Amino acid sequence: MSSTLERHAVGAVAVGGLLVGAGPAVVIGDRVSLRTDPPAALRAGVTLAEPATAADLPAIAEHAAAVVVGASWTRDIPLVRAAAGLGLPVVVERRASASMEEWLGLAAYCAGEGDGRVILCEGGSRPDLALVRAARAASGRPALVDVSADLGLSAAAVAAGADGLIIDSGTGTGTGTGTGTGTGTGTGTGTGAGTGAGAAQAAGAAQAAGAAGRRVAEEAVTVVGALLRDETPATLPECRQAIDRVDAALATLLERRAELAGIVQRLKPVGGFAGRDLGRERDVVARMAVRAPALGESRLSAIMNAVIEAGLHLAEERSGR
Numbered sequence: 001m002s003s004t005l006e007r008h009a010v011g012a013v014a015v016g017g018l019l020v021g022a023g024p025a026v027v028i029g030d031r032v033s034l035r036t037d038p039p040a041a042l043r044a045g046v047t048l049a050e051p052a053t054a055a056d057l058p059a060i061a062e063h064a065a066a067v068v069v070g071a072s073w074t075r076d077i078p079l080v081r082a083a084a085g086l087g088l089p090v091v092v093e094r095r096a097s098a099s100m101e102e103w104l105g106l107a108a109y110c111a112g113e114g115d116g117r118v119i120l121c122e123g124g125s126r127p128d129l130a131l132v133r134a135a136r137a138a139s140g141r142p143a144l145v146d147v148s149a150d151l152g153l154s155a156a157a158v159a160a161g162a163d164g165l166i167i168d169s170g171t172g173t174g175t176g177t178g179t180g181t182g183t184g185t186g187t188g189t190g191t192g193a194g195t196g197a198g199a200a201q202a203a204g205a206a207q208a209a210g211a212a213g214r215r216v217a218e219e220a221v222t223v224v225g226a227l228l229r230d231e232t233p234a235t236l237p238e239c240r241q242a243i244d245r246v247d248a249a250l251a252t253l254l255e256r257r258a259e260l261a262g263i264v265q266r267l268k269p270v271g272g273f274a275g276r277d278l279g280r281e282r283d284v285v286a287r288m289a290v291r292a293p294a295l296g297e298s299r300l301s302a303i304m305n306a307v308i309e310a311g312l313h314l315a316e317e318r319s320g321r
């Protein structure tokens with residue numbers, strides 16, 4: 001077995017005001033690539049910036065919180081080396097078809113050329129989430145997943161252990177001017193660019209789609225993070241934020257539960273409070289106590305009585321009883 005399969009605790013890398021790799025997963029909505037975005041996209045305070053050439057590096061050092069070694073040029077070693085030595089955290093994208101060993105090898109090279117602050121990043125149209133999980137555990141480096149091409153993978157990426165999601169900066173800012181393309185889909189991707197009439201519309205569509213995309217990513221980080229991401233908050237604000245995420249997940253589940261309980265009321269011969277089934281309620285509590293042994297049956301029973309009664313009230317209200 002390769003030694004890269006050893007598992008390491010994942011360290012944290014600060015990127016601007018974000019801590020990537022410890023605590024909650026983050027959403028990064030501003031990744032700029034000077035290979036495709038206009039130079040003006042590199043505004044002060046941008047989080048991630050990818051150079052087109054070495055000439056871009058001084059401006060990136062001045063304006064960006066981290067430099068991206070992009071998937072399309074991981075073999076341009078002089079540029080990789082210059083980017084890694086810039087003094088910023090380095091985000092190392094996996095070249096499509098690169099193996100985990102190649103990816104981690106490049107990350108280690110960047111760590112050696114720089115000050116060691118390296119974050120892995122997986123992207124493309126079909127991000128390999130199993131590889132993200134394995135690479136993160138094997139290297140101890142935090143990992144981001146760029147879900148711009150398929151926002152529907154946001155929840156899966158967080159579940160796979162991603163320390164953050166990147167959503168395309170074009171979708172996040174909608175800075176288009178002029179006519180051109182403005183596409184917004186249900187999953188929230190959009191770009192606005194061009195010159196002439198229709199610009200505002202294109203930019204507006206891109207902005208709306210970008211905001212929707214951000215909500216999808218934030219939702220995944222919050223709800224899936226609350227369910228699956230290990231956290232040991234050390235401060236009062238961090239702990240309260242962690243509780244807020246758990247409450248968001250709870251509210252989502254409570255609403256879902258109330259809908260299901262409402263369907264049951266319509267399916268039973270006698271619904272509502274009149275058809276209350278205390279045996280079934282006891283079974284519900286007993287099963288939950290297996291998952292929540294610290295709370296135990298008697299505390300859970302009080303909680304679930306309130307939950308069940310709220311569901312019955314809602315069902316009766318809706319049925320006009």
Ligand SMILES: C=C(O[C@@H]1C=C(C(=O)O)C=C[C@H]1O)C(=O)O
Pocket residue numbers: 261264265268275276277278280281284307308311
């Ligand atoms: C949903 C039902 O109706 C009532 C509500 C329950 C619940 O919310 O879990 C459980 C038992 C019943 O008192 C059911 O019978 O399953």
